[in-house]
Amino acid sequence: MKRFLSVVLTLAMMLSLVVFAGSAAFAEEYDLSAYTSANIDWRKFEGTEIKVMFSEHWASEALIERIPEFEALTGITVKYESIPETDYRNKLLIEFNAGSNPPDVLMENYGFVKTDVRNGWAADLYPYINNPELTDPEFYDFEDFMVDAINYCEIGEALPGVPLNADRVIVMYRKDLFEEKGIAVPTTFDELYEAAVALNDPENNMSGFVSRMKRSNGSAHVWGTYLYSFGGEGIVENADGTVSCYYDTPEAIAAADYYAKILRDAGPQGAVNYGWLESLSEFQAGNAAIYVDNSSVMGQVEDPEVSSVVGKVGYAPMVSDGVHPSKVHINHWMLGLCEMGANKDAGWYFIQWATSKPVAHQIQYDNGNGARTSGWLDEAFIEKYGQDYVDASMGAPGTGERYIVPQVDEMLESMDSIDIGLHRIYSGEDAAEVMKTVQREHEEFLNIG
Amino acid sequence: MKKNALKRSENYHANNIYPNKYLYYYLTPAVVMLVALCAFPLLVLIYNSFTDMSMVKPVTNFVGLRNFRKLLTNPDFWNRFVTTMKYVVSAVVIEMVLGFTIALLFQIKLRAKKLLRLIIIIPMVAAPVAMCFLWTIMFNPKMGILNYLLSLINIPPQMWTSSPDTALFSVILVEIWMNTPFVFLLVSSGMTALPQELFEAAVMDGAGFWQMLRKMLLPLLSPVLSIAFLFRLQDSFKVFDIIYVLTGGGPGTATETMNISIYKTAFQYSRIGSASAQALLLYIFVFAMSYFIIKRGNIGFD
Numbered sequence: 001m002k003r004f005l006s007v008v009l010t011l012a013m014m015l016s017l018v019v020f021a022g023s024a025a026f027a028e029e030y031d032l033s034a035y036t037s038a039n040i041d042w043r044k045f046e047g048t049e050i051k052v053m054f055s056e057h058w059a060s061e062a063l064i065e066r067i068p069e070f071e072a073l074t075g076i077t078v079k080y081e082s083i084p085e086t087d088y089r090n091k092l093l094i095e096f097n098a099g100s101n102p103p104d105v106l107m108e109n110y111g112f113v114k115t116d117v118r119n120g121w122a123a124d125l126y127p128y129i130n131n132p133e134l135t136d137p138e139f140y141d142f143e144d145f146m147v148d149a150i151n152y153c154e155i156g157e158a159l160p161g162v163p164l165n166a167d168r169v170i171v172m173y174r175k176d177l178f179e180e181k182g183i184a185v186p187t188t189f190d191e192l193y194e195a196a197v198a199l200n201d202p203e204n205n206m207s208g209f210v211s212r213m214k215r216s217n218g219s220a221h222v223w224g225t226y227l228y229s230f231g232g233e234g235i236v237e238n239a240d241g242t243v244s245c246y247y248d249t250p251e252a253i254a255a256a257d258y259y260a261k262i263l264r265d266a267g268p269q270g271a272v273n274y275g276w277l278e279s280l281s282e283f284q285a286g287n288a289a290i291y292v293d294n295s296s297v298m299g300q301v302e303d304p305e306v307s308s309v310v311g312k313v314g315y316a317p318m319v320s321d322g323v324h325p326s327k328v329h330i331n332h333w334m335l336g337l338c339e340m341g342a343n344k345d346a347g348w349y350f351i352q353w354a355t356s357k358p359v360a361h362q363i364q365y366d367n368g369n370g371a372r373t374s375g376w377l378d379e380a381f382i383e384k385y386g387q388d389y390v391d392a393s394m395g396a397p398g399t400g401e402r403y404i405v406p407q408v409d410e411m412l413e414s415m416d417s418i419d420i421g422l423h424r425i426y427s428g429e430d431a432a433e434v435m436k437t438v439q440r441e442h443e444e445f446l447n448i449g
Numbered sequence: 450m451k452k453n454a455l456k457r458s459e460n461y462h463a464n465n466i467y468p469n470k471y472l473y474y475y476l477t478p479a480v481v482m483l484v485a486l487c488a489f490p491l492l493v494l495i496y497n498s499f500t501d502m503s504m505v506k507p508v509t510n511f512v513g514l515r516n517f518r519k520l521l522t523n524p525d526f527w528n529r530f531v532t533t534m535k536y537v538v539s540a541v542v543i544e545m546v547l548g549f550t551i552a553l554l555f556q557i558k559l560r561a562k563k564l565l566r567l568i569i570i571i572p573m574v575a576a577p578v579a580m581c582f583l584w585t586i587m588f589n590p591k592m593g594i595l596n597y598l599l600s601l602i603n604i605p606p607q608m609w610t611s612s613p614d615t616a617l618f619s620v621i622l623v624e625i626w627m628n629t630p631f632v633f634l635l636v637s638s639g640m641t642a643l644p645q646e647l648f649e650a651a652v653m654d655g656a657g658f659w660q661m662l663r664k665m666l667l668p669l670l671s672p673v674l675s676i677a678f679l680f681r682l683q684d685s686f687k688v689f690d691i692i693y694v695l696t697g698g699g700p701g702t703a704t705e706t707m708n709i710s711i712y713k714t715a716f717q718y719s720r721i722g723s724a725s726a727q728a729l730l731l732y733i734f735v736f737a738m739s740y741f742i743i744k745r746g747n748i749g750f751d
Binding site: 087 | 505719
């Protein structure tokens with residue numbers, strides 16, 4: 001009897017949980033007026049289920065939070081996976097090659113789209129954008145996306161993805177510390193080095209400079225900013241379709257040597273194990289004076305819940321060597337459609353919603369970055385983040401242009417080779433010798449010469 | 450294996466327990482599973498190692514021995530081989546000695562033995578990746594507890610996993626910490642199974658500690674020790690989680706073992722062909738070593 005009673009009680013408790021949880025979910029109402037005014041039949045694909053694959057990033061996190069809103073708007077069910085960036089590409093390739101249950105919507109990155117378009121994995125989005133039955137041109141306002149970003153994302157005539165963000169390498173510095181020591185905001189590599197060394201104070205747990213150096217953490221892209229701003233070049237596509245690489249030029253050696261030197265002389269101990277997450281935490285905790293990284297970390301630097309340096313941070317464009325203009329890495333994550341996906345039309349609805357002005361503006365306001373021009377001109381946004389940040393990251397005159405990341409199949413191999421080279425220089429090996437090895441490795445896996 | 454089974458079944462047949470003709474039916478499920486889960490993937494691996502299969506290239510070509518030729522002439526491959534050997538030899542030797550010593554100490558009558566044993570096996574039963582994350586925090590040169598402890602006895606702070614000079618040592622340290630309990634557990638259960646009278650008689654005859662250790666304990670324990678050695682050897686060749694979490698193969702290539710390289714080649718560089726060739730070489734090497742130990746070590750099957 002006792003046992004029976006306990007079973008009944010447990011069941012009753014579980015049932016009530018389900019009911020309450022259910023009612024809580026239903027109770028949430030969404031203000032959908034911003035979308036319903038558009039000339040789109042949002043309920044066209046009601047009942048469809050789409051599969052979305054996200055790479056972990058602040059932009060995907062912000063989108064995942066808003067998925068219930070999309071489901072309420074369209075009646076489309078979204079099944080998603082969110083995978084850490086280091087494993088994302090790998091998982092995606094397995095999905096492409098297995099082909100049994102491909103995603104409908106996925107996150108694409110610039111370095112990979114060429115491969116994916118060539119192999120017929122990534123769909124061209126222009127037919128969807130230009131289809132009046134699927135897209136309301138006035139509501140979506142495609143021209144509002146940064147022209148530079150769209151040009152960059154295009155492969156030939158095709159657009160494999162709509163950019164979600166425009167993360168540009170910028171210099172973040174502690175205004176209070178700079179004022180205290182009377183140091184001016186650096187504009188050249190020499191000034192940056194001097195400032196970093198002057199502010200480095202390991203006794204008091206203060207590093208002058210943090211940046212990424214960890215393997216498989218995009219460190220090579222951040223270093224690419226130094227490479228190109230020193231006047232060097234990495235992998236370059238020739239007009240005839242072949243590629244060349246220039247990692248053992250004097251410029252490349254100088255850039256690698258500089259990067260290792262500034263981290264050795266002013267960086268935290270063990271800088272080789274600092275990826276963007278470690279660097280960001282150091283900066284948030286107030287243990288670093290200068291932090292050079294993608295502006296994507298901005299939202300977290302200015303988030304009072306996780307950061308102790310809110311309001312103390314100044315933003316400056318990337319420095320140069322005073323001779324060459326600075327050329328920076330600008331990263332775009334894009335939302336794209338998988339060519340093999342079963343519900344591409346419904347998938348496009350998701351992309352259209354996710355990159356529409358209402359969603360994009362809100363996400364940009366919360367996280368400090370976006371790919372729509374109007375988001376950067378928004379007054380509330382400028383007020384929250386400051387004009388110097390907008391100037392540093394919008395590519396205002398004098399802030400440098402982007403350098404072109406190589407679109408080769410071997411990109412991850414190339415980045416790993418560079419990371420290893422930087423580690424070896426950091427540990428005291430001769431930069432010229434190491435860069436020769438890097439060049440040799442590149443020639444080998446790129447099949448040059 | 451099969452030969453053994455047959456021999457035994459003939460005996461059974463003689464005793465009229467199992468009729469011989471059903472033998473193969475009984476074996477079928479096990480053989481099917483073995484073929485499906487081990488032999489088939491191995492054959493695919495061998496085939497792939499002769500191709501230039503890549504996850505980003507739609508066409509796969511047969512390239513013969515090119516993958517192997519490239520690997521064996523590549524100094525990086527041999528560097529990784531040396532790193533792996535350094536890792537395996539130092540880790541396994543220390544684990545065996547340490548595990549054996551702790552097991553021996555446990556033969557002394559102690560009060561809190563059960564509690565102690567529990568504490569000792571914690572590293573083995575805890576989730577490896579979670580433990581490795583704890584170690585990354587402890588290894589941190591700036592805020593890790595290890596450097597703090599060193600500072601108490603006036604030793605300058607070390608770089609641990611952040612310097613190519615100490616990174617391999619650091620991952621070996623974690624490997625030893627994590628896997629010594631396994632050796633300890635195996636050896637101490639082996640010790641408890643030994644006949645007590647033998648040792649009592651030896652004491653009566655005036656045998657000293659070293660004599661008993663060398664002439665009695667080690668020979669009697671040799672099957673258990675061989676098994677422990679075999680398991681540790683195979684496992685440490687295949688180490689992945691510890692290195693992946695702690696250093697990812699870095700700094701530079703200081704801790705890049707063969708297994709880490711296989712993972713990187715296959716899943717970062719998407720070169721399935723080359724990764725298969727590396728995996729096959731590692732497989733042949735580990736198999737040969739295991740075969741040698743099984744043959745030479747007194748493990749118990751003929």
